[in-house]
Amino acid sequence: MSDSMRDSPGTSPEAISISFPDVSSAGDADFVAALVDIVQVAYSEAEEGIFVPGYQRTNSAEVARLIRDGQLAVACLKEGMKPVGCIMVRIISPDRGNFGMLALDAAHRGGGVGRQLVLFAEGSCRDKGCTVMHLELLVPTTFNHGSKERMQAWYMRMGYRIVQLAQFGQGYPALAPLLAGPTEYRIFEKALA
Template sequence: MAQNRTVVSESPLKAPNLVIEFPQISLAEDEGFTTALADLVNAGYTEAEAGIFKPGYLRTSASEIGSFIKAGVLAVASVPSPETTSHRQPLGCIAIKKLDENRAELGLFAVVIEQRGSGIGRDLMDWAERWCLENLGGPGVAIAQLDLLVPTHFTHPFKVRLDLWYTKRGYRITGSRDFALDYPSLAPQLVGPTEYRVYEKTLA
């Protein structure tokens, strides 16, 4: 997988010296780095999926994050760590899983809560879509796909906001499936009936 790297320009809201890249494989063994990433993902998903899963459910773990880094599928937004010059502090991430020659699935999308609204989420999504264009079928052929987990027994405000955000970016719903049927091992963790909606966008 190409080791694309983007240095994001500084802005009044965004953390300075922000870099988006596939981290070096060695960081998969850096417990501080993988734990920080797992913590920010779990914190974000705990809020974004409140009322969907029972209390105590965690979206990921440091070991899983490490495996994603080793596989080269997790892009990370980070800044220099204030504690050391040799390490970086993660502020967000997005996974890019190639499904076939023309399609990739985007997932594990999260930004540290303190940086929401700064534009890091937009930059991560822009980065992922650009990667798809450069590494898949080409303009007009590359397709980015993502899933949105939505409860069907109540209206979830965070999911409504995400649906609007994805729609504004050009994503369209192409179908939906019962989450419990496709992921039976996680079904006991659900509070109520839940579906995941599949969105896709043709990139050009």
């Protein structure tokens, strides 16, 4: 995110509604394509230099499956219900929730909607009985990645702490060969009060 965006107020959470879309949305090609585009654009910036050129963070089949499985919360503009962001939310063990694939259209960043998406994910997992929230951050070790540093500082401001350094290749064996260089796979957790 550029400093000029930081000066802009961004979109206020009051203008946005966040929910798990009805499973029928998985068959709405325009809705799915809009979300794929938001994630691709956000991650091409957020993971620049980490993966080999051409790497795609997601695709329409994955987004449709996540919607069908009730694992993708979507932020829509209340006016017109246009999708502008999303967050993947999963239960990974009886007491642990997890979020990932957090992305917001750049035109709507900086106003607190990203934080609302994280709070929504936490609330959803808390409602399902989770006591801990878990997230992963893939960080290159051979150069300073501004976007990852900013994300880590932001997660820590929201109460997340590093609990483990894991092997990215163990969790994602198919993706490991697509890494452009050495990385550290940081696992963060936060108690859900």
